[in-house]
Amino acid sequence: MHGRKVRLHANRGVSQLKKTTHFITTATILTAIAILIPAAVPAIHFTPLLTMIVAVHVPIFIACFISPYMAISVTIGSTIGFFFTQPLIVTSRASTHIIFAFLASLYFKKFGVPKNKWHLALIAVGIGLVHGLSEALVMHIFFFPQNFTHQVKI
Secondary structure, eight states, rough: OOOHHHHHHHHHHHHHHHHHHHHHHHHHHHHHHHHHHHHOOOOESSSSEEEEOOHHHHHHHHHHHHOOOHHHHHHHHHHHHHHHHHHHHHHHHHHHHHHHHHHHHHHHHHOOOOSSSSHHHHHHHHHHHHHHHHHHHHHHHHHHHGGGGGOOOO
8 A cells, every 4th residue: 555655656756747847848949949039030120229020929928828937938038039139229128028928927827818809809908018118118218318317416
């Protein structure tokens, strides 16, 4: 009887190890893709400092559906990819993806993916607003820094 309990416990450990290995492998593959996309996919240039690489969002969104930890690691990976291939302002904008990716993944972890298309569209709009506002804040800091450094006259 005692040997059976040990064997069941050992099988549970192997199952957990397989899940952990699968999680780490998936996170690593998505992170590697997120690092490579800024270097491999051509950017759409609106101005010299304002670029857009739509494909970089794909591994981030996939990670959002899996886990908050994975979303964070993939977003950090994409930021590293931007750091090596783009100007600082673009890298800073990429770093703000961690905000919307973390919030979206927390929502999906707690409530799951909505089945109703209107509910899903509402969530997409909310995520888009967080994404856009965080990138707009970075642009504001870069182009209007005087608003963030108030000087006191004596």
